[in-house]
Amino acid sequence: MKDLIDLDRYPLDRENSGAWSALVEKSRAELARDGMFNLEGFLRPGVAEKAVAEIRPIMASRSHEHRRWHNIYFKPDLPGLAADHPALQKVETINHTVCADQFPDSLILAVYEYEPLIRFLAATMDKPRLYAMEDPLARANVMSYRQGEALNWHFDRSEFTTTLLLQAAEQGGEFEYRTDLRSDDDPNYDGVARLLAGHDEQARIMKVRPGTLNVFRGKNTAHRVTTVRGRRDRMIAVFSYYERPGVTFSPEERLGFYGRSR
Numbered sequence: 703m704k705d706l707i708d709l710d711r712y713p714l715d716r717e718n719s720g721a722w723s724a725l726v727e728k729s730r731a732e733l734a735r736d737g738m739f740n741l742e743g744f745l746r747p748g749v750a751e752k753a754v755a756e757i758r759p760i761m762a763s764r765s766h767e768h769r770r771w772h773n774i775y776f777k778p779d780l781p782g783l784a785a786d787h788p789a790l791q792k793v794e795t796i797n798h799t800v801c802a803d804q805f806p807d808s809l810i811l812a813v814y815e816y817e818p819l820i821r822f823l824a825a826t827m828d829k830p831r832l833y834a835m836e837d838p839l840a841r842a843n844v845m846s847y848r849q850g851e852a853l854n855w856h857f858d859r860s861e862f863t864t865t866l867l868l869q870a871a872e873q874g875g876e877f878e879y880r881t882d883l884r885s886d887d888d889p890n891y892d893g894v895a896r897l898l899a900g901h902d903e904q905a906r907i908m909k910v911r912p913g914t915l916n917v918f919r920g921k922n923t924a925h926r927v928t929t930v931r932g933r934r935d936r937m938i939a940v941f942s943y944y945e946r947p948g949v950t951f952s953p954e955e956r957l958g959f960y961g962r963s964r
C-alpha cells in the first residue's frame with residue numbers, strides 16, 4: 703500500500719501514533735469548520751494516472767450512462783411547498799458510472815478496502831467503526847463526466863461522502879458548493895431558489911488536484927460539479943462506507959443507479 707498511498711505524509715498505517723492522532727485532529731477540525739477536508743497528494747505521484755489507465759477501457763465500453771432531470775432534493779415534492787416554487791426547479795445531471803464488480807483486482811478497490819483507511823475515516827467522522835459496503839456494485843464506483851456532462855445541484859442523502867479525484871477536466875468539471883445553505887431546522891427555500899437562479903454570492907469553487915482524498919459533509923451544503931469542457935473527462939472514485947456491516951442496495955436501487963439489478 704505504501705506504493706499507492708503516501709503513507710509518509712499521511713501515516714494511516716501508524717494508528718494511534720502522535721502523527722496519526724495529529725492528522726485525525728486536523729481533519730476533524732477542518733470537517734467541523736469547513737464541512738470537508740482534503741488530503742492532497744494522498745495517492746503517490748503517477749498513481750492516479752495508473753488508476754485511470756485501468757478504468758478507462760471499462761469506462762469506454764461498459765459504463766452506465768446516467769442521465770436525468772431532478773431537483774436539488776431528489777424528491778418530486780416537499781410538504782408545504784407549492785409545486786411551482788423555484789426551489790423545486792429541475793436541473794439535469796449526466797455522467798457515466800462503472801461499478802466495483804467491473805474493476806476487481808484494481809488499484810482503486812485496493813485503496814477502498816484498505817483497513818487502516820477505513821479506521822482513519824471512522825476516527826475523523828467520530829464513528830466507533832465504519833465498514834466497507836457489501837454491495838458488489840455500489841461499494842466503490844468511478845464516475846466520469848465527459849464534455850457537456852455535469853453533476854447538478856443537490857443535497858446529499860448520506861451524511862458523509864468520500865471521494866478520490868483521479869483526473870481533472872481541461873475546463874469546467876469543478877466542484878462548487880454553498881456551505882450550510884439550509885439547516886436541520888430551516889429549509890431556507892428562498893435561499894435555495896436564489897442559488898439555483900445563480901444569485902448566491904457565497905457559492906464557492908474548490909480546485910482539486912488528482913490524487914486528493916476528499917471527505918465532504920453534503921446534507922445541508924448544496925453542491926454540484928460544473929459542466930465539463932474539453933476532451934479530457936473528469937474522473938472520480940466514490941467510496942461508500944457504513945456504520946454497520948453487510949449493507950447492500952436493493953435490486954431496485956441498483957437498477958435505478960446502474961441500469962442493472964446485479
Ligand SMILES: [Fe+2]
Nearest residue numbers: 857858863920
Ligand atoms: Fe453529492
